[in-house]
Amino acid sequence: MMEQIILVVWTLVKIVAIVLPLIVVVAYLTYAERRVIGFMQGRMGPNRVGIFGFKLWGLGQPFADTFKLLLKEIIFPANANKFLFLMAPVITLATAFAAWAVVPFSDGLVLADINAGLVYILAMTSLGVYGVIIAGWASNSKYAILGALRSAAQIVSYEIAMGFALVGVLIAAGSLNLTEIVHSQSGGLFSWFFIPLFPLFVIYFISGVAETNRAPFDVAEGESEIVAGFHVEYSGAAFALFFLGEYANMIMISALTAIMFMGGWYSPISGESWIAQPSILWFFVKTGFFLLLYLWFRATFPRYRYDQIMRLGWKIFIPITIAWIMVVAVLKVYHIGPWFS
Amino acid sequence: MLEYLMSAEFYQIMLFWVYSTILIGAALAVVTMRNSIYSALFLILCFFSAAALWLLLEAEFLALTLVLVYVGAVMVLFLFVIMMLDVKIKPKSGMSMYTKVGLFVALLMGIEMIMLLGKKLAHVLPQDDLVKHVKGHSNVKEVAETLYTQYVLPFELASVILLVAIVAAILLTLRKRKDYKHVDPETQVHVKAKDRMRVIKMDAEKGNYIGGDQ
Numbered sequence: 001m002m003e004q005i006i007l008v009v010w011t012l013v014k015i016v017a018i019v020l021p022l023i024v025v026v027a028y029l030t031y032a033e034r035r036v037i038g039f040m041q042g043r044m045g046p047n048r049v050g051i052f053g054f055k056l057w058g059l060g061q062p063f064a065d066t067f068k069l070l071l072k073e074i075i076f077p078a079n080a081n082k083f084l085f086l087m088a089p090v091i092t093l094a095t096a097f098a099a100w101a102v103v104p105f106s107d108g109l110v111l112a113d114i115n116a117g118l119v120y121i122l123a124m125t126s127l128g129v130y131g132v133i134i135a136g137w138a139s140n141s142k143y144a145i146l147g148a149l150r151s152a153a154q155i156v157s158y159e160i161a162m163g164f165a166l167v168g169v170l171i172a173a174g175s176l177n178l179t180e181i182v183h184s185q186s187g188g189l190f191s192w193f194f195i196p197l198f199p200l201f202v203i204y205f206i207s208g209v210a211e212t213n214r215a216p217f218d219v220a221e222g223e224s225e226i227v228a229g230f231h232v233e234y235s236g237a238a239f240a241l242f243f244l245g246e247y248a249n250m251i252m253i254s255a256l257t258a259i260m261f262m263g264g265w266y267s268p269i270s271g272e273s274w275i276a277q278p279s280i281l282w283f284f285v286k287t288g289f290f291l292l293l294y295l296w297f298r299a300t301f302p303r304y305r306y307d308q309i310m311r312l313g314w315k316i317f318i319p320i321t322i323a324w325i326m327v328v329a330v331l332k333v334y335h336i337g338p339w340f341s
Numbered sequence: 342m343l344e345y346l347m348s349a350e351f352y353q354i355m356l357f358w359v360y361s362t363i364l365i366g367a368a369l370a371v372v373t374m375r376n377s378i379y380s381a382l383f384l385i386l387c388f389f390s391a392a393a394l395w396l397l398l399e400a401e402f403l404a405l406t407l408v409l410v411y412v413g414a415v416m417v418l419f420l421f422v423i424m425m426l427d428v429k430i431k432p433k434s435g436m437s438m439y440t441k442v443g444l445f446v447a448l449l450m451g452i453e454m455i456m457l458l459g460k461k462l463a464h465v466l467p468q469d470d471l472v473k474h475v476k477g478h479s480n481v482k483e484v485a486e487t488l489y490t491q492y493v494l495p496f497e498l499a500s501v502i503l504l505v506a507i508v509a510a511i512l513l514t515l516r517k518r519k520d521y522k523h524v525d526p527e528t529q530v531h532v533k534a535k536d537r538m539r540v541i542k543m544d545a546e547k548g549n550y551i552g553g554d555q
Contacts, residue, residue, distance in 0.1 A: 004349065084382075115479050119405040126413025130385075133417065137378065137424050145424070156417060176402075176481055311526055 014111050018100055026247040027062035033295050034061075040299040069243075072236035077140050080233070084138035089234065089241035092131030096248040099124035103255055104179045106265045106280040117178040118166055121256065122159075125211065128249065129155045132220070132230050135242070139233040147229025150306060151213055151220030157313040158210040164321035165204035168197050168328045169260045172340070182264035186278075192263040196331070196339040199324045201261040203317050205290065208253035210309065212246060214294060216301035217309055254290035255283070262286045357397055364390035372443065377423050381416065388412050402480040 031046065035058070038045025047058035076082055102117040104110040114120060129152050136148020172193055173181040185192050194201040210217040221229035231242045258264060265283040269276045304312070331340045367386040374380045388411045395404035488496050 004352070084378075114401060116402045116405050116481055119402060119409060123405045123409040123413060126409055129413075129417055130420075133420055133424070134382075137420075149421070152417060152421065156414070159413075308526065 011111070015101075018111060019097055022097070022100065022248060022251065023244065025251060026244055027066060029247050029251065029291065030065065030243075031059070031062050032291075033298070036292070036295045037299040040296070066240070069240040070237050074236040074238050075233070077233045080140045081138040084134050085233075086238065088131050088135035088138060089238045089245070090131075091134065092128060092245035093241045093248070095124050095127040095131065096245040096252065099252055100248075102178055103252075104182060104259065104264065105283055107179070107182075107278065109280065110179060113177065113179055116176050118170055118176045118181070121178075122163060122166065125162075125249070125252075126159055128245070131242075131245065135234070136230040139230075141233050143226045143228075143232045144230050146226050147220050147232065150226075151230055154213065154217065154220060154309060154313075155211055157310060158207040158317075161203055161313055161317035161321055162207040162211060164318065164325060165197075165200040165207065166260065168200040168321065168325050169193060171325065171328050171332055172197060174332075178259055182259055182266070185263040186266060188266075188270050189263075189268040191339070192261065192266070194261040196337070197261060197324070197328065199320055200328075201257070203321055204260065205253070205257050205293070207313070207317060208257065209294065209297060210313065212249045212253055214246075214250065215298035216304050218303060219306050219309060250294055251287065251291065254287045254294070257290050258283060258286035353397060357394065360390045360393045360397070364394065378420070381420050381423055384419070385412050385416050388416070399478070400480050402484055 035045040035047075045058070046061040048055070049058055049060040049064045050056045051060045051063075076085060099121050101111045102114060102120050104113070132151045132155070133148050136144045136146075136151075139145070169181060170176055173184040175181055175184065213220045219225070221231070226232070231239060234242060263282075264286075265280055266278045267276050267282050331337055364387055367383045367390060370383040371380045371387065374383060388407060392404040392407045392412075395401075395407065
């Protein structure tokens with residue numbers, strides 16, 4: 001019994017050790033987003049709010065935003081379903097955080113090293129759509145339900161392309177366990193899956209951007225058409241939860257792309273120096289790179305039209321992924337090429 | 342006794358009871374709720390509890406697939422349809438015809454289950470010992486081996502039948518409206534600025550209007 005109590009407490013400590021840094025990263029991702037896009041567009045971005053009177057390039061901004069959101073009133077629309085209205089952001093946040101349980105940060109540094117890790121990730125990310133649908137319905141607002149329908153259709157469509165891209169990864173790695181997938185990419189830059197699975201890599205990341213409803217696929221909250229989409233009626237802390245969930249999902253997609261295709265914690269450099277050793281630092285660098293791509297996309301591309309998004313997902317991405325799965329399967333079964341011999 | 346109450350087995354059995362109680366309660370709520378959105382949400386809770394029970398059986402792949410397929414895909418479409426239909430909340434009434442028929446069918450099914458499990462399949466049922474696999478046992482591998490060696494032909498047949506059903510359903514519901522304004526994306530993408538607009542060069546006119554009254 002004592003062992004089980006210790007196990008439970010120890011697991012809780014580990015969960016806190018993942019979630020707290022994640023929240024801090026989310027806070028500073030919003031800051032980085034505004035600064036990076038600001039620089040890309042020749043503006044300054046937030047550079048005023050400091051900490052204890054020191055200006056520090058506006059590093060206090062996320063805290064100011066957080067306190068502002070937490071102190072604001074949560075307004076319930078007339079005839080809204082109060083229970084579901086409050087549950088929706090909780091569902092979004094819970095599923096966004098739950099998926100982190102199986103992410104290996106470094107060799108052995110993972111909360112739950114389960115065999116079906118990839119299926120767990122797919123299951124958790126597919127649950128995120130409930131937060132969106134329920135929020136749209138419970139708000140009792142036309143714009144919210146329109147945004148929810150758009151967003152849900154988009155998430156469900158792009159999940160298929162994402163799932164197929166991951167099927168390619170699991171054929172190449174021969175395992176559903178995320179740690180095993182990274183291990184099968186050991187041996188330097190050229191053993192990483194992004195070379196033999198290049199089409200799947202590109203499709204996975206683009207689908208990830210669409211799945212998280214980020215620019216240029218952010219029709220779910222297209223301001224010019226439906227104000228703010230499914231969370232138009234949300235304010236204060238409830239809105240903050242949606243925000244947190246969305247950014248946690250962005251980091252999740254970036255981390256998964258790093259794990260599946262870019263060799264996770266392995267170093268691209270070979271040699272004896274400390275920088276060539278596989279370490280958590282490389283995992284962070286790769287995740288950070290994909291997060292930068294997210295911001296870069298947002299600063300660069302105009303919003304897609306809704307029917308074009310659907311066409312891209314169904315008519316272009318899914319056929320390409322299916323074809324490439326066949327290619328990978330043939331390469332794997334007959335041990336062809338430098339990667340599968 | 343105290344030893345038993347503190348053991349891992351007891352903990353597992355308690356979890357089983359908790360999840361099966363939630364499962365049965367949610368299943369009852371699905372049919373008794375008068376708001377169909379709540380019914381659908383309770384059905385999701387049902388699937389979750391069933392997945393948790395499968396996890397207790399150490400069938401983690403099946404449990405996650407249940408969540409992925411039924412909760413992540415099928416129920417999303419259910420919710421969609423219910424939200425779009427705009428179903429009104431039924432006022433409370435006595436036993437309707439549906440309830441009577443439903444109860445009768447439930448009774449019949451219950452009797453059938455008891456007959457099957459009590460007589461024929463009694464020896465297959467586990468006698469209150471917990472499922473325990475050896476360390477390193479992989480549920481994924483076990484499912485794959487059963488599905489792709491022993492039952493490969495029925496499995497492939499079933500998937501082909503499903504595919505045919507999907508294609509047929511799409512074909513039956515696909516129709517074009519008369520005022521259909523679809524544009525081929527290919528032509529849209531390849532359109533050039535000079536196809537759509539004409540740039541006119543002209544010299545600046547003399548400033549007739551500058552400087553107030555004429």
